[in-house]
Amino acid sequence: MSRDIRRLQSPSPRASSHEAALFLKTAHDLADLAGTKVLPYFRKSVRIDNKASNGLFDPVTTADTAAERAMRKHLAATLPNHGIVGEEFAELKGTSDYRWVLDPIDGTRAFIMGYPLWGVLVGLLHVDTPILGIMDQPYTRERFWSDGKKSEYRDTTGKVRRLKTRACPDLSHATLASTSPDLFTTPAEKAAFNRVSAKARLTRYGGDCYAYCLLAAGQVDLIVEAGLKAVDIVALIPIIEAAGGYITTWDGKPAINGGRIIASGDAKLHAAALELLASK
Amino acid sequence: MSRDIRRLQSPSPRASSHEAALFLKTAHDLADLAGTKVLPYFRKSVRIDNKASNGLFDPVTTADTAAERAMRKHLAATLPNHGIVGEEFAELKGTSDYRWVLDPIDGTRAFIMGYPLWGVLVGLLHVDTPILGIMDQPYTRERFWSDGKKSEYRDTTGKVRRLKTRACPDLSHATLASTSPDLFTTPAEKAAFNRVSAKARLTRYGGDCYAYCLLAAGQVDLIVEAGLKAVDIVALIPIIEAAGGYITTWDGKPAINGGRIIASGDAKLHAAALELLASK
Numbered sequence: 399m400s401r402d403i404r405r406l407q408s409p410s411p412r413a414s415s416h417e418a419a420l421f422l423k424t425a426h427d428l429a430d431l432a433g434t435k436v437l438p439y440f441r442k443s444v445r446i447d448n449k450a451s452n453g454l455f456d457p458v459t460t461a462d463t464a465a466e467r468a469m470r471k472h473l474a475a476t477l478p479n480h481g482i483v484g485e486e487f488a489e490l491k492g493t494s495d496y497r498w499v500l501d502p503i504d505g506t507r508a509f510i511m512g513y514p515l516w517g518v519l520v521g522l523l524h525v526d527t528p529i530l531g532i533m534d535q536p537y538t539r540e541r542f543w544s545d546g547k548k549s550e551y552r553d554t555t556g557k558v559r560r561l562k563t564r565a566c567p568d569l570s571h572a573t574l575a576s577t578s579p580d581l582f583t584t585p586a587e588k589a590a591f592n593r594v595s596a597k598a599r600l601t602r603y604g605g606d607c608y609a610y611c612l613l614a615a616g617q618v619d620l621i622v623e624a625g626l627k628a629v630d631i632v633a634l635i636p637i638i639e640a641a642g643g644y645i646t647t648w649d650g651k652p653a654i655n656g657g658r659i660i661a662s663g664d665a666k667l668h669a670a671a672l673e674l675l676a677s678k
Numbered sequence: 679m680s681r682d683i684r685r686l687q688s689p690s691p692r693a694s695s696h697e698a699a700l701f702l703k704t705a706h707d708l709a710d711l712a713g714t715k716v717l718p719y720f721r722k723s724v725r726i727d728n729k730a731s732n733g734l735f736d737p738v739t740t741a742d743t744a745a746e747r748a749m750r751k752h753l754a755a756t757l758p759n760h761g762i763v764g765e766e767f768a769e770l771k772g773t774s775d776y777r778w779v780l781d782p783i784d785g786t787r788a789f790i791m792g793y794p795l796w797g798v799l800v801g802l803l804h805v806d807t808p809i810l811g812i813m814d815q816p817y818t819r820e821r822f823w824s825d826g827k828k829s830e831y832r833d834t835t836g837k838v839r840r841l842k843t844r845a846c847p848d849l850s851h852a853t854l855a856s857t858s859p860d861l862f863t864t865p866a867e868k869a870a871f872n873r874v875s876a877k878a879r880l881t882r883y884g885g886d887c888y889a890y891c892l893l894a895a896g897q898v899d900l901i902v903e904a905g906l907k908a909v910d911i912v913a914l915i916p917i918i919e920a921a922g923g924y925i926t927t928w929d930g931k932p933a934i935n936g937g938r939i940i941a942s943g944d945a946k947l948h949a950a951a952l953e954l955l956a957s958k
Contacts, residue, residue, distance in 0.1 A: 508882065510880070511855060511889075512892040512895060513884075513885070513888070513892065514794070538794065554817065573787075575791060578883055579859055580881070600787055601858075601860070602858070602884060603858055604883045609791075612792040612793065615792060617721060617790075
């Protein structure tokens with residue numbers, strides 16, 4: 399999704415606490431719904447072909463489409479004046495300042511190959527501000543979410559706890575996550591990432607949305623990626639920020655449109671990594 | 679562990695079916711035991727320092743050591759004439775042709791950063807032949823194992839099913855897994871990996887032992903890695919082979935000593951990838 403999420407005219411006031419509770423319940427319902435649509439296609443040992451291969455059975459797009467359709471139907475019934483930005487269908491313009499940002503399967507490669515690190519992403523923007531986000535992993539039954547005030551986690555056993563990033567001011571102590579070195583498509587992007595990776599304590603690839611949630615949980619200190627879309631990132635912003643973390647573009651701007659993204663659990667680490675990314 | 683696993687003199691006959699059942703039960707008991715020792719250290723949001731940082735609290739080594747000690751104690755009581763090769767302690771020479779190969783935490787980076795893709799590895803060699811293997815993921819409660827005749831999987835809900843690799847003769851259709859591009863430490867290794875990766879349908883990093891089990895399950899078609907140790911690979915060999923897959927070094931030799939490893943779910947794919955790795 400390369401469309402920008404643009405500021406609407408004349409924003410309405412933020413949600414009342416009653417509305418906020420409805421929005422959060424709706425978000426959990428959407429994540430539940432998407433999970434039931436997507437999970438039957440996970441780890442089916444069929445020949446899976448990617449989106450480029452027209453005409454062949456493609457469980458990823460089938461699952462993605464079914465889940466997004468179900469979520470849109472639920473929103474139309476529950477909050478009909480809200481807008482919807484999703485990966486599979488065209489943007490639905492709402493008549494309010496609220497827009498849902500949906501990605502039924504973030505981490506398509508993980509999904510295709512059977513790793514349980516993909517997730518259902520459900521985010522809600524009020525004008526340009528992410529006010530709510532959920533990342534759900536239906537196979538492990540883990541869920542990470544935020545109402546914009548606090549971030550929480552339900553583990554594989556159903557136990558819920560608060561999420562909190564950890565202090566790590568020094569890059570040489572930081573664990574760095576990135577989905578793939580192949581995200582960096584220009585020599586400048588590759589060099590910038592390598593400047594950070596060379597100074598970090600260790601780098602691990604293969605994270606997608608799961609890595610951002612581990613950052614909110616105080617396990618991962620730093621994430622550096624590029625080429626992200628709005629649907630990849632909006633839901634994760636409240637989860638990270640309400641856990642005490644930072645998420646921006648490489649030039650320190652809001653992350654809601656995706657692109658080159660950096661997330662950190664510590665303000666000093668974020669500043670140091672931004673400086674390294676910007677240096678030549 | 680860089681020690682080679684060398685052929686002993688005068689091998690004894692292979693296990694009777696009674697012995698084989700005892701060995702498999704022992705292997706499951708060892709995996710259970712290791713899981714209970716390791717899991718309390720997983721996702722503890724403390725500053726975790728790697729093995730190189732002497733003097734600081736290191737939950738990984740603490741967990742590794744506790745688990746390997748418990749497994750060795752259990753083996754001493756159950757099968758006192760068997761040898762033991764583990765990561766944390768010196769090799770124990772046995773008085774039989776059986777040697778257990780133990781790695782309480784394969785995937786240290788995944789463990790440190792909170793990804794549930796590390797595993798407890800328990801393998802058993804008869805002379806130089808891996809005859810049994812288990813990979814257990816205690817957090818998701820998944821277990822993959824083989825008695826050398828068939829490979830099985832217990833999923834997150836406790837359901838058990840057979841594992842079977844899938845057909846994929848053509849590299850251009852294959853999904854390729856590798857733990858990290860940083861495994862390839864020489865320009866020749868990097869170039870060889872890149873020749874394979876460039877022709878594969880898609881490459882995903884960040885797998886460790888979990889990727890080998892997904893290959894046995896028919897989700898991943900090909901794995902290419904380097905710099906592995908015997909304890910990283912012995913337990914996985916029966917799981918892959920009894921599921922119909924292939925695992926060798928890059929020059930087609932037995933994989934039991936680690937080093938440069940390739941695994942495939944399809945014989946034609948294995949041959950094609952071996953050829954590409956060997957080409958200049």
